[in-house]
Amino acid sequence: MSYSPSTDADRARMLRTIGVNSTDDLFVDIPAAHRDPTLDLPEALPEVDVLRLVRGLADQNQIPEGVASFLGAGFYRHFVPALVDQQLLRSEWYTGYTPYQAEMTQGTLQSMYEFQSLVCRLTGMEVANASLYDGATALAEAVLMCRAITRRSGVVMAGTVHPAYREVAATYTQAVDVDIRTVDGWSRSDGGVAPDVEAVAAAIDDTTSCVVLQRPDFFGWVVDPTPVVEAAERHGAKIVYVVTDPISLGLLTPPGDLGADVVAGELRALVGPPAYGGPGAGMLATRKAFIRRLPGRIAGRTTDLDGQQGFVLTLQTREQHIRRERATSNITTNQALVALGAAISISALGPGGVRSLATRSLSAAHRCAAALKDVGATVFDAAPYFHEFILHAPRGGEATVDALAAHGVFGGYPLGRVAPALDDTLLVCATDLTTRADVEALTSAWQAIHRG
Amino acid sequence: MPGRRSIVASEPLIFELASSGRPGVRPPLAQFDDVDPASVLPEGQVRESLDLPEVSEIDVMRHFVRLSQRNHSIDTAIYPLGSCTMKYNPKINEVAARLPGLLEPHPYQPETSVQGLLALIHDLEAVLGEIAGFATVTTQPAAGSQGEMVGLLCIQAWLRSRGERRATVLVPDSAHGTNPATATMTGMRVEPLGTAPDGNIDLDELDAKLNDDVAALMLTLPTTLGLFEQRILEVTRRVHAAGGQVYGDGANMNAMLGRVRPGDLGIDVMHLNLHKTFTTPHGGGGPGAGALGVQAHLAPFLPGPQIVRRDSGYALEPAGPDSVGRVHAHLGNVGNLIRGYTYIRSLGREGMREVANDAVLNANYLRARLAPHFDIPYNRICMHEVVLAGTRQRRLGVRTTDIAKRLIDYGVHPPTVYFPLIVDEALMIEPTETESIESLDQFAEALISVADEAKTAPDLLHAAPSAAPVRRLDEVTANRSPDVNWTAAD
Numbered sequence: 031m032s033y034s035p036s037t038d039a040d041r042a043r044m045l046r047t048i049g050v051n052s053t054d055d056l057f058v059d060i061p062a063a064h065r066d067p068t069l070d071l072p073e074a075l076p077e078v079d080v081l082r083l084v085r086g087l088a089d090q091n092q093i094p095e096g097v098a099s100f101l102g103a104g105f106y107r108h109f110v111p112a113l114v115d116q117q118l119l120r121s122e123w124y125t126g127y128t129p130y131q132a133e134m135t136q137g138t139l140q141s142m143y144e145f146q147s148l149v150c151r152l153t154g155m156e157v158a159n160a161s162l163y164d165g166a167t168a169l170a171e172a173v174l175m176c177r178a179i180t181r182r183s184g185v186v187m188a189g190t191v192h193p194a195y196r197e198v199a200a201t202y203t204q205a206v207d208v209d210i211r212t213v214d215g216w217s218r219s220d221g222g223v224a225p226d227v228e229a230v231a232a233a234i235d236d237t238t239s240c241v242v243l244q245r246p247d248f249f250g251w252v253v254d255p256t257p258v259v260e261a262a263e264r265h266g267a268k269i270v271y272v273v274t275d276p277i278s279l280g281l282l283t284p285p286g287d288l289g290a291d292v293v294a295g296e297l298r299a300l301v302g303p304p305a306y307g308g309p310g311a312g313m314l315a316t317r318k319a320f321i322r323r324l325p326g327r328i329a330g331r332t333t334d335l336d337g338q339q340g341f342v343l344t345l346q347t348r349e350q351h352i353r354r355e356r357a358t359s360n361i362t363t364n365q366a367l368v369a370l371g372a373a374i375s376i377s378a379l380g381p382g383g384v385r386s387l388a389t390r391s392l393s394a395a396h397r398c399a400a401a402l403k404d405v406g407a408t409v410f411d412a413a414p415y416f417h418e419f420i421l422h423a424p425r426g427g428e429a430t431v432d433a434l435a436a437h438g439v440f441g442g443y444p445l446g447r448v449a450p451a452l453d454d455t456l457l458v459c460a461t462d463l464t465t466r467a468d469v470e471a472l473t474s475a476w477q478a479i480h481r482g
Numbered sequence: 483m484p485g486r487r488s489i490v491a492s493e494p495l496i497f498e499l500a501s502s503g504r505p506g507v508r509p510p511l512a513q514f515d516d517v518d519p520a521s522v523l524p525e526g527q528v529r530e531s532l533d534l535p536e537v538s539e540i541d542v543m544r545h546f547v548r549l550s551q552r553n554h555s556i557d558t559a560i561y562p563l564g565s566c567t568m569k570y571n572p573k574i575n576e577v578a579a580r581l582p583g584l585l586e587p588h589p590y591q592p593e594t595s596v597q598g599l600l601a602l603i604h605d606l607e608a609v610l611g612e613i614a615g616f617a618t619v620t621t622q623p624a625a626g627s628q629g630e631m632v633g634l635l636c637i638q639a640w641l642r643s644r645g646e647r648r649a650t651v652l653v654p655d656s657a658h659g660t661n662p663a664t665a666t667m668t669g670m671r672v673e674p675l676g677t678a679p680d681g682n683i684d685l686d687e688l689d690a691k692l693n694d695d696v697a698a699l700m701l702t703l704p705t706t707l708g709l710f711e712q713r714i715l716e717v718t719r720r721v722h723a724a725g726g727q728v729y730g731d732g733a734n735m736n737a738m739l740g741r742v743r744p745g746d747l748g749i750d751v752m753h754l755n756l757h758k759t760f761t762t763p764h765g766g767g768g769p770g771a772g773a774l775g776v777q778a779h780l781a782p783f784l785p786g787p788q789i790v791r792r793d794s795g796y797a798l799e800p801a802g803p804d805s806v807g808r809v810h811a812h813l814g815n816v817g818n819l820i821r822g823y824t825y826i827r828s829l830g831r832e833g834m835r836e837v838a839n840d841a842v843l844n845a846n847y848l849r850a851r852l853a854p855h856f857d858i859p860y861n862r863i864c865m866h867e868v869v870l871a872g873t874r875q876r877r878l879g880v881r882t883t884d885i886a887k888r889l890i891d892y893g894v895h896p897p898t899v900y901f902p903l904i905v906d907e908a909l910m911i912e913p914t915e916t917e918s919i920e921s922l923d924q925f926a927e928a929l930i931s932v933a934d935e936a937k938t939a940p941d942l943l944h945a946a947p948s949a950a951p952v953r954r955l956d957e958v959t960a961n962r963s964p965d966v967n968w969t970a971a972d
Contacts, residue, residue: 031829032836033570033761035918036843044847044919053839056846056863057741059710064746066835070612074830077574084824088583090598092591101588104811111507113543115580121557122550125571127764130563130898133950134890137552138766144496147968151533157966161768163624166811174667194811201785201807202631205638205669254524281519283529296811306599307589307812308624309769321964327767331968332960338492340952344960350627350663351901355672360663363625363757365815367765377496378542380506381534387509389519396522397514414523435592443590465513 031074094303096438098468100398102418102459103248103443104165104192104274104296105304108387109462111378114301114371124367128327132342138366139341142329145373152279152376152384153293154286155315159326161369162361165296166195168312169242169272170202171325171359172294173210175316176240176268178323178358179291183207184237184267188215188230190247191272193448199242208239216249218451222410223420225253231261238267240292245271245285246278248448250395250418250457259289268292276300276313276372277461278416280381281388292316301371311368322348325359327366390462391417398460398469405473406480410455418459420445420452427456430479437475492951493548497968500535507539552951553766554895560921564867564898564910565658565706567736567758572828575761575821584820589812593797600796603813604789606823607773610754613826613834614735615745616775620784621756622814626733629753629772630664630700635806636751636776636783637698637727638668643783643804648697648726654683656707656902658731661700670697677904681709681860683717692724702731703744706902706910707860708845708867710737718748727751727780735759736841736914737866740834751776760822771818785809840915841866844922848913851926855933859905866914870897872907880936882907884943888935891949892928 036044041053050056057065075083094107118124122137129135129142142160149158162168173185185203187196187210200210213233217226225247234241241262246252255269262269271285273295285293298310316324322345330344350357376384395417399409408422423430427444434441446453460469519528537545554561561568579585587596607619623629634651641648651665654675662672673691678684683701699721704710711717718728730744730752736759738744744752756762757770764770776784785808786801801807829837842865849868853861856870872882886896886909898910913922935942947953 031833032840032915033572034836034840034915036840036915040919041840041843044843048843048846048850050846050863053843056839056842056865057710059712059863059865060738060742061715061747064742066741067615067743067746069740069831069834071609071831071834072827074833075827077828080824080827081574081578083827084578084584084602084820085581087598087602088581090596090601091583091587092595093582093586095582095586097591097595099588099591101590103590105589107588109510111539113507113539117543117546117550119576120547120550122553122555124576124763124765125556125561126553126766127561127563127566127568128767131554131886131890131896132955133887133947133952134554134895135552135766136951137549140493140495140552141546141549141766143966143968146966147495147497148534150967157964163628163769163815164811167624167628167809192811194808197808198810201635201809202667204807205635206667252523252527254527279529280532281528282523283527287529303586304588305585306587306596306816307814308810309815309817310811311769321966328964328966330960331965332956334953334955336953338952340955342955342957342960344957344964344966347961350659352659353663354659355662355666357659357663357666360627360631360660360667361625362627362660363755363764363770364768365624365765366767366769367763368769370766373496374542374546376534377537377545378507378539379509380504380536381532382536383506383509384534385532389516390509390512390514392519392522393512393514393517396517414527416523431592435595440588440591440595462510469514 097440098471099440100442100458100460100472101440103457105307106275106299107303107461107463108277108299110302110375113378114375117374118367118371123370129343136341139329141370141373143331143341145369146329148373148376149313149315153315154284155293156318157321158313158315159324159328161364161366162312162314162326163365164308164310164312165274165294166198168294168314169195170199171314172270172292173199173203173208173240175292175323177208179320180239180268182237182239183209184239185210186230186233186238186241187212188243189213190215190249191242191244192248192274195272222412225251225413227253228257231257234261234265234267236265238265240268240270242270242272245273246416249420250415251413252282252416255288270294277384277387277391280384297372300375301368309365309368311365311372323358326361326364387462394460394464395419401469401473402476405477407476417461418457421456421458423454423456426453430456433479434475437478439472439475441472495968496537496545497535499537499541499545502536504536504538559893560917560925561895562897562911562913562925564912565733567912567914569761569914570916571761571763572825575824578824579817579820597795600789602823603819604791604796606819609826610773611775614752614754614775615743617778618781618784619773619775620788621773621819622785622810623772623774624810624815625770626753626755626772627660627664628809629774630660631667632774632785632806632809633729633751633753634664634668636780639783639804639806640780641697648695650695650697652691652696652699655904656705657700657702661731681707682712685713688720692720694725696724696726698727698729700729700731702734704734704737704865707869708864709860710865714747733758734866737838739838741838751780756818756822761825762818762821769815769818771815771822837915844913844915844917847922848911848926852929855930867910867912869905870909871905872909875936876907878936878940880940880943882909885932888932888943888946889928890947894925894928
């Protein structure tokens, strides 16, 4: 039951070699009073039975096979080629570890190098690391990086950045000298909700280490960041972009062309369904000049003694196992397998595929908004959006979500969770996986709950 | 066996396999009429070019299969990296984590529609608390080092709640590098603590360094020397008496399963690496999962949301006012929580002790077999790993690096090397419980054979590896002028 292959005869032989009488003799250093506690744990289960147990739990969860889902809000469903998971099930990938011995792990190292290169091309940046825990921690590390680069403590955070990402950045910076100032970056009027990028720009001053914008932002908008970029440049502040849906990079101008110093993002959508939020993979890309401030693993290309191409973990003096308390971060284990999946997915889709998923997502969202308008709903769409839009929910966002769920539709994310002024709105997402039937289910559920 | 150059020849970069116009995998059929992006997005916001490689599906598949074959993995052969617990990853875990009902749910779908998943995580947290002896467990941290950060932040918050401010963390010189790095990330000052000749913490030095600025001692148990801290109760008692807390680095929990609960020994907070002790795969570097257990007094400070059980079912309880805050966009690496849960339910009560017994037995067996051939600075009964010193070989002009590289020629993954830092030329070996005696013998014989070669043919070691896909790599140039992003000009 423990997957140990040892027989009692093996154990007896080993004990003889060691020169002790019993296994108990190996645990004598543990204080006797606390040795061998009685654990209140269930009994061991063979494979079939444990699977039956877990399947029973899985069957209690509703999934998009049976529900029309319009949930996004930082966790997106896109088409993922079948070969991605086939690759991730290869033992040679998933049962190895960090490539400490380069000669024996060239596959992992080369794939990391390719991953970094692909991330650079997607984001328009010069260097990237080999992944962080998720998009939210990537943002936290980006903020810490900018503090180290600029030696300034101020952070201007747009309120249009994912709320959970903002919370994680606050957690990571609470004990060090960082002062995060959150500026809404949006405004509410009777006519709807609109971006206010000027307000973010106005908050930047000479104490600002970095300004953080999300693209598309949490409300789905694609805004022209020029006012923020100009203000940041004027005050010597760094510009951090957050990208929660990597597919958006197939269509939108990359952050590297918009003055980005650091790009922090989440890559899960390239690899598989949301998996209740994880494991994903955080990406962190920056300019060449800041490479020595990047946290986490980085693979580099070099040559061996014969001059043959090979790959190594590089710039390791940034890392905790060498630099200890002076490391750029404490991160060790990252999200390598998910990052590998992202590299495979991008390679299999190619530029046409990535762009097509992005365009299909944009089209689906805009057609979905139009269909909702056709049944009398109000969409707050004065600002341009990618694949998520704000739907007016006059009965209240939370109540509307509950009512739609009763009709087998996950209608969206209630934005009242971000700000009370948005209590009567829903954030609705559609992607390349959204079907006409899904939209019909949404519009008829909408009509049903607003009838009479 | 040594001396054969791998049949897996060098593999081009994915970019070099591309050909303009070559189709990739087909995207889904359009469900809706296309909307022209330029008609709905602001000017200048649509990208003009997307410079990604165009590679056929079969070439992508072959490329990554061939790359995978240039790797060592647990499913290939023994992988005795000390401190990493490279044990067999049961395949049923992978099946479980891919059940659509567990893989598909969205973080923001109604709680009533994910009761099974919430129940699983809730039960896992309870079971981990029972195994390690903690009142409350959060599974939000994505890996051990993130658990460390949460743990130290909780200690700070607890101190603040008592009107205290303490800024020093005592870290033994044998500790993992993450411990001091975490202390810095949480704004604390690191004070190193020496190791006594018997491998335990030096109690006199501990006393000398304990004062009213010490927030915590970070202690790895068993220590990175593979030894159980023999005076653990005295250590935790003294830290508590000085008003500090004891943080346990649980990377080495495998040695203790069912044998002792660290929470019973005075440890206040400890992380558990599900990717080490609880068989979630290491993934070539991740993802892991780093559950954090705390005693009751620290529970109010844990990150939110936490899963709670109410009469109406399971629910996500937002963080309370004292919480240190969220450390993940949702609930952590849920896929690995499913794998860890599947493993724990497979082991059951009976399996726990068997893991620790065989892990410790295997390590001691290797210690006994290797002792005649290598120096072992702290040579007493060890726990799940044994630390050798390549000092005898260094006198022959052979370094631990050379030994490690020569092992590669034997098809064996080298142990962790040059760690812990307090052992000269360290080789840190953790066989785990899932290796058979034949596998252990094979590994021991390879290492003994390399030790012999160090005497008779040291040049073989200096030139190693010769049977790997590449020979030793130029790390100096890689560091000096980093090439980390391929461009066509290369």
